[in-house]
Amino acid sequence: MDATALKRLLESVAAGEVPVEEAVGLLKRLPYENLSYAHVDHHRPLRKGFPEVIFGEGKTVDHIIGITKVMIAQGDTVMVTRLSPEKADRLKAVYPNAVYHETARILVHEKEPTRREEKGMILVIAAGTSDMPVAEEAVVTSRTMGHRVETLYDVGVAGIHRLLDYEALLAKALVFVVVAGMEGTLPSVVGGLVDKPVIAVPTSVGYGASFGGVTALLAMLNSCASNVSVVNIDNGFGAGYVAALINGLACR
Numbered sequence: 001m002d003a004t005a006l007k008r009l010l011e012s013v014a015a016g017e018v019p020v021e022e023a024v025g026l027l028k029r030l031p032y033e034n035l036s037y038a039h040v041d042h043h044r045p046l047r048k049g050f051p052e053v054i055f056g057e058g059k060t061v062d063h064i065i066g067i068t069k070v071m072i073a074q075g076d077t078v079m080v081t082r083l084s085p086e087k088a089d090r091l092k093a094v095y096p097n098a099v100y101h102e103t104a105r106i107l108v109h110e111k112e113p114t115r116r117e118e119k120g121m122i123l124v125i126a127a128g129t130s131d132m133p134v135a136e137e138a139v140v141t142s143r144t145m146g147h148r149v150e151t152l153y154d155v156g157v158a159g160i161h162r163l164l165d166y167e168a169l170l171a172k173a174l175v176f177v178v179v180a181g182m183e184g185t186l187p188s189v190v191g192g193l194v195d196k197p198v199i200a201v202p203t204s205v206g207y208g209a210s211f212g213g214v215t216a217l218l219a220m221l222n223s224c225a226s227n228v229s230v231v232n233i234d235n236g237f238g239a240g241y242v243a244a245l246i247n248g249l250a251c252r
Helices: 003-014 020-028 044-048 061-073 085-094 129-144 167-172 186-191 208-221 236-250
Strands: 078-081 099-101 106-109 122-126 149-153 175-180 198-202 228-230
Touching (some): 061 078, 061 085, 078 129, 085 106, 122 167, 122 236, 129 198, 186 208
Parallel strands (some): 122 149, 122 175
Antiparallel strands (some): 078 106, 099 106
C-alpha cells in the first residue's frame, strides 16, 4: 500500500464508503505480515516508494506464491527476480495476469497499472549480446518502477564506432546503466562522453582470466571517469533500481 492508496482508503472511510472495521483490517497488516517463513514488509511502499521485491532464486515456489498472495491482497505491485522458467510457469498457473520476462528472469504482477513517469529517460547499454540477460534485468526493473527506458545493445569497445553512431540517443538520457563483461571498459568510455550519472554493471561473461566478472568489476572500480559508479557482478536489478531513483529525483 503506497501513499496514494492509503490516502484513497482514508478518504473512503471519511466518506462512509468503506467501513471502519474493513480499514482497520487493511491497516493491521501494514507494518509487516508474519508468514513464519517470511516477514513481508507491507510498509515499504510508504517508506521507500516501491514495494518489497522477491528474490526468487533459492525460494520454493510455494513460498513465492504465499508471499505474492499477501502482497497482492495489500494492493502491491509484485516483482520476482531471478526466477527460472519452471518456477514462472507454476506462478502463472496461479496468477495468470502475471507477466514473465524470460531473458531478465523477472515476473511482474501489477494489481493496478503503475504510474508512468513521463519525464526523463534511462538508457541501458550492453557491450555484447551475451550481456543482455543482465541488461534486461535492469530494463524490466526500471520499467516496473514506472520509468521510460531505451536500450542500446552490442556496442562494445571492439567496435566503438557503433556506440558513436548513437550520439543523439546518448544526449537524451538522464541516467545510464552500462553493462559489460570481458575487460569491462565500456562504462568508462560512456562516462567520458556524457555529463550524466553512469551506473556500471560488470557481468560474469568472459574467458578464463575474467575470473567470473572480477576483472570487469575491478576495471570499473578503477574507472578514470568520475561520473561512473559500480554495482556488484551481474546485479542488473540493483542498477535498474538505482537508475529509477535517480531519474525520479531528476524529474521532480
